[in-house]
Amino acid sequence: MSVFDGLVGQEMAAHELQVAVTDAQLVLGGQAGPAMTHAWLFVGPPGSGRSLAARAFAQALQCKEGGCGQCKDCLDVANRTHPDVVMTEPVGVHYGVEDVRELVAQASGSPIRGRWRVFILEDADRLESQQMDWKPANVLLKAIEEPAPHTVWILCAPSLQDVIATIKSRCRVVSLRTPSASEVTEVLITKYGAEPELAAAAARISQGHIGQARRYVRDEDTRNRHSDVMNLPASLTTLDACIEAAAQFVEAADERMKDSVKGRDTQEREDVRQVYGVGARGIEARGVAKALNDLEKTQKRRAKRARSDAVDLALLDLLSFYRDVLMVQWGADVSLINEEFVTQLHAAAAGASPEITMRRIEEVLRTRATLSGNAAPRLVLEALFATLRDPAVAH
Ligand SMILES: [Zn+2]
Numbered sequence: 119m120s121v122f123d124g125l126v127g128q129e130m131a132a133h134e135l136q137v138a139v140t141d142a143q144l145v146l147g148g149q150a151g152p153a154m155t156h157a158w159l160f161v162g163p164p165g166s167g168r169s170l171a172a173r174a175f176a177q178a179l180q181c182k183e184g185g186c187g188q189c190k191d192c193l194d195v196a197n198r199t200h201p202d203v204v205m206t207e208p209v210g211v212h213y214g215v216e217d218v219r220e221l222v223a224q225a226s227g228s229p230i231r232g233r234w235r236v237f238i239l240e241d242a243d244r245l246e247s248q249q250m251d252w253k254p255a256n257v258l259l260k261a262i263e264e265p266a267p268h269t270v271w272i273l274c275a276p277s278l279q280d281v282i283a284t285i286k287s288r289c290r291v292v293s294l295r296t297p298s299a300s301e302v303t304e305v306l307i308t309k310y311g312a313e314p315e316l317a318a319a320a321a322r323i324s325q326g327h328i329g330q331a332r333r334y335v336r337d338e339d340t341r342n343r344h345s346d347v348m349n350l351p352a353s354l355t356t357l358d359a360c361i362e363a364a365a366q367f368v369e370a371a372d373e374r375m376k377d378s379v380k381g382r383d384t385q386e387r388e389d390v391r392q393v394y395g396v397g398a399r400g401i402e403a404r405g406v407a408k409a410l411n412d413l414e415k416t417q418k419r420r421a422k423r424a425r426s427d428a429v430d431l432a433l434l435d436l437l438s439f440y441r442d443v444l445m446v447q448w449g450a451d452v453s454l455i456n457e458e459f460v461t462q463l464h465a466a467a468a469g470a471s472p473e474i475t476m477r478r479i480e481e482v483l484r485t486r487a488t489l490s491g492n493a494a495p496r497l498v499l500e501a502l503f504a505t506l507r508d509p510a511v512a513h
Pocket of ligand 1: 181182183184185186187188189190191192
């Protein structure tokens with residue numbers, strides 16, 4: 119077994135990384151290993167498995183067997199407890215300069231237990247922001263230009279265009295592709311033991327997003343939330359119903375957000391207490407209070423982002439609904455994403471013209487853009503649903 123086996127539909131990338139791991143061994147032994155380098159950029163659409171690939175690479179670099187998936191090093195990386203593998207993501211919309219400085223400071227040290235110091239940066243497209251003079255990307259750039267020995271940076275981003283040129287040019291690029299529905303179905307059945315029918319539905323609905331497909335198969339709440347979105351358009355009969363639907367939409371996003379941050383928040387609080395020792399007094403106790411306070415702020419920012427991500431995912435589900443409606447209206451010979459909801463799709467198709475469906479799609483897209491800029495979701499969604507109910511009143 120190899121940690122690279124879990125990368126669905128990424129044979130090319132997996133091969134490239136395995137060759138790099140072999141060369142990394144040579145580098146550790148003081149020889150040349152041209153396939154290994156200290157800065158990597160993993161690009162692929164959301165759900166293609168960028169984070170999984172980065173994690174597998176980190177495991178393989180630390181593991182004496184090149185990524186067996188079973189040893190302490192492999193397991194610690196998987197559980198985010200390996201002292202030499204740091205996985206990070208922006209807490210808010212962008213990375214903060216201070217956060218990146220801290221990473222760079224950590225990167226100057228030697229490996230503690232492992233063979234390499236590995237830093238995985240999710241969402242490397244959020245390293246720069248127009249408002250900042252001193253951009254986090256510049257801080258990182260210095261570290262990548264003059265790397266400490268045995269330090270490896272792995273940056274993950276949706277596409278090459280999203281990463282600034284100066285960083286991009288110093289990284290070796292690994293491209294990941296969106297796995298096909300049949301590849302996702304297969305892995306859900308063989309690896310996660312899903313029933314074939316459910317696996318096929320999950321693969322279609324998640325549109326190649328492995329993590330979401332897995333959640334759909336395993337978690338009934340996720341399936342119920344999707345089904346609620348499919349039933350939403352037909353429920354928008356009156357303005358009161360639109361207001362009610364917006365409230366429920368936000369509530370569902372809250373639940374989803376809580377699911378996604380719960381375990382990690384508790385673990386982090388526990389870690390702080392462990393570091394300071396349980397029942398600390400005096401100066402120590404003040405240290406605990408401050409650390410917990412800082413942690414709480416970080417967790418609040420993260421929860422906010424997780425919540426807006428959850429709203430966005432539900433809006434993407436809604437988009438897939440109207441996309442299917444349009445396909446039905448056009449009589450297009452393509453498979454429907456939400457085949458299980460064919461009754462709702464046909465009802466919606468019969469109740470509107472393709473032009474109106476297009477208007478609705480535009481409105482959902484517009485709402486996604488509005489919400490990405492910090493607007494209060496509930497009001498924006500009320501407006502959206504009122505417009506979906508009757509597109510004639512739109513702008
Ligand atoms: Zn291992």
